[in-house]
Amino acid sequence: MARRRIKINPMALIGLTPMIATAVGVFVICIIYSIVLSFTNSRLLPNFEFIGFAQYERLWETPRWLISVRNIWLFGFFSIAFNMIFGYLLAVFMDQRIKQEDAFRTIFLYPFAMSLVVTGLVWQWIMDPNLGFQSAVRNMGFTDFRFSPLTNEATAIYGVIVAGIWNGVGVTMAILLAGLRGVDEEVWKAARVDGIPTWKTYLFITLPMMRGAFITAFVLQCVGVVRVYDLIIAMTQGGPGISTQMPAVFVIQHISGRSNVGLGMAAATMMLLPIIVLIAIQQYFAWRSRRRAAGIGAAVATLPQAQGVKAS
Amino acid sequence: MSGAAISTKPAAGAKVVVEPAGPKPRKLTITRIGVYAFLVISAIYFLLPLWVMLVTSFKTMPEIREGYLFNWPREFTFEPWIKAWATACTGRDCNGISPGFWNSVKITVPGVIVSITIAAINGYTLSYWKFRGSEIFFGILMFGAFVPYQVVIYPLIIFMREMGLFATLPGIIIVHTIFGMPILTLLFRNFFASLPEELFKAARIDGAGYWQIFFRIMLPMSVPIAIVAVILQVTGIWNDFLFGTVFAGRENMPMTVQLNNIVTTTTGTREYNVNMAATILAAAVPLAVYFISGKWFVRGIAAGAVKG
Missing domain, CATH: 1.10.3720.10 (MetI-like)
Structure with missing residues (x-):
């Protein structure tokens, strides 16, 4: 800040004060504070008795956390995979010059307008072992029918995944459909001339061309997965037992009810780690492409962090 | 539209291509029927929870206990709605939602x-x-x-x-x-x-x-x-x-x-x-x-x- 090329308008500085306060206060100081606390033995209130990595050692010996980590991978893998596959299928089918496209779009997207709490409660009711989907099908005559994933420790997490997909697939569909519509008409003409079947064109030609849309959808999914909290609380409260625990739930439990702030903050820091890695990878690619473009000498200061998703 | 919102590059963010880019459909073929079948089945999956919510909220408890989740309510009742809004309990407070x-x-x-x-x-x-x-x-x-x-x-x-x-x-x-x-x-x-x-x-x-x-x-x-x-x-x-x-x-x-x-x-x-x-x-x-x-x-x- 030694040499200012542009004179700062004092009004501009005042106008930007809330943003600067948020950026520095919340997204720098609060994060550092959390990380610092993870090296202390804070219980209910913060203190600064440093104990090194002891909290992290404890964390990775805590079954509740280990289950959380396993669940976030399971939940992340299945919900993102299904979201992408189902979302792309819906987008492709929506792209067939169908009638009532707007009606279908409205139907596929409306769950996203509902909160995850509502989503969780509805699906919990549908998956109710005594009066839900299971009993409805049994009453139709299929007396051996079984569908009550939430009552079983081994399957509860899949029940949560079904609800999560219901909530979010429409968004993926909308993004991918926009990507499909962005593919040049010439590509389709060329594919037809070459006699390539439609399904092959969708799978091998347009799909790789929509990398941007897929990355957008993927990043949105990832952020959603790391943050998953409401859905768990509404659907299972982490149960049965601790079988549907998630890192986000773990942190909140440890700073409130379980009053073990040090351990909670160690967990929170672990949650930050994958995000940092993702941003670092993205930064590396941005830096590499900038170096390649350096020849042009464009002095455009490309913005760092959020450049990850360039779809358009 | 999709990426514009997240990319930091300035963009109008409103470019929506309305025309489907897919191949032009011929007449009603097996494939066409398959397309609609897939979309309709998907639509049912998406609409099911809304349907279940609605019909359940108008049923009486005895009817719910019969376990027909998807059925239209036999006796239509607004009682649950009134109770949910005004008198349902959370802990000791009974003021509904x-x-x-x-x-x-x-x-x-x-x-x-x-x-x-x-x-x-x-x-x-x-x-x-x-x-x-x-x-x-x-x-x-x-x-x-x-x-x-x-x-x-x-x-x-x-x-x-x-x-x-x-x-x-x-x-x-x-x-x-x-x-x-x-x-x-x-x-x-x-x-x-x-x-x-x-x-x-x-x-x-x-x-x-x-x-x-x-x-x-x-x-x-x-x-x-x-x-x-x-x-x-x-x-x-x-x-x-x-x-x-x-x-x-x-x-x-x-x-x-x-x-x-x-x-x-x-x-x-x-x-x-x-x-x-x-x-x-x-x-x-x-x-x-x-x-x-x-x-x-x-x-x-x-x-x-x-x-x-």
Whole structure:
């Protein structure tokens, strides 16, 4: 800040004060504070008795956390995979010059307008072992029918995944459909001339061309997965037992009810780690492409962090 | 549309290609029937929970216990709705979900106004009044869009407590403003950056200052993006659960939190019809926003999902 090329308008500085306060206060100081606390033995209130990595050692010996980590991978893998596959299928089918496209779009997207709490409660009711989907099908005559994933420790997490997909697939569909519509008409003409079947064109030609849309959808999914909290609380409260625990739930439990702030903050820091890695990878690619473009000498200061998703 | 909302590159963000790009269909072939079959089956999967919610909320408890989840109610009753709104119990309080509704209104209305005003000023300043360092702060803010809330929530609790804002209405409004800021600022910044610069220059030559240009020229022009922002924030704040649980306190408990309490703390027999009526009531506002706003909602959706 030694040499200012542009004179700062004092009004501009005042106008930007809330943003600067948020950026520095919340997204720098609060994060550092959390990380610092993870090296202390804070219980209910913060203190600064440093104990090194002891909290992290404890964390990775805590079954509740280990289950959380396993669940976030399971939940992340299945919900993102299904979201992408189902979302792309819906987008492709929506792209067939169908009638009532707007009606279908409205139907596929409306769950996203509902909160995850509502989503969780509805699906919990549908998956109710005594009066839900299971009993409805049994009453139709299929007396051996079984569908009550939430009552079983081994399957509860899949029940949560079904609800999560219901909530979010429409968004993926909308993004991918926009990507499909962005593919040049010439590509389709060329594919037809070459006699390539439609399904092959969708799978091998347009799909790789929509990398941007897929990355957008993927990043949105990832952020959603790391943050998953409401859905768990509404659907299972982490149960049965601790079988549907998630890192986000773990942190909140440890700073409130379980009053073990040090351990909670160690967990929170672990949650930050994958995000940092993702941003670092993205930064590396941005830096590499900038170096390649350096020849042009464009002095455009490309913005760092959020450049990850360039779809358009 | 999709990426424009997240890319930091300025973009109008409204380019929607309406024409399907797929191959032209021939007549009604097996493939066509397959396409419609897939879409209709998918639509059923999406509509099923809404159907179940609705029919359950109008049934009597004896009918629910028969276990026909999907059936149309035999005896139509509005009792569960009245109970859900006015007399359902959470712990010892038996006022239904209505206090939660009004709390959500009290949180959402100022939350939307404050967060969008600040974001509009941010976007305007970042587009026209850049100074050394302003982009760095913006970069940090964008990083914040991806940070898991759990990483900052505890220090924020401490801070709010020190300021005497913990478990107060202004406190929860500030929290919503903070966490809405990254995505909203990005929206407004991209929007202002897409406007012709001559507009700003002409106003400068005419001697207009920072606030004058903002209020007289930029704000009136930003109505389209403001609509997207309002949709985003109304649904986002109304649907929030985490911040409501942590920061709102008992007095200002938003509707989502109260709904969850009503459903999960019922002692004795669970009244599924009342629960489902309460659930629909809690979902009503964002659903209404969705059905009324239509295409605008779709425009904001890619941006909104980042907040998720």
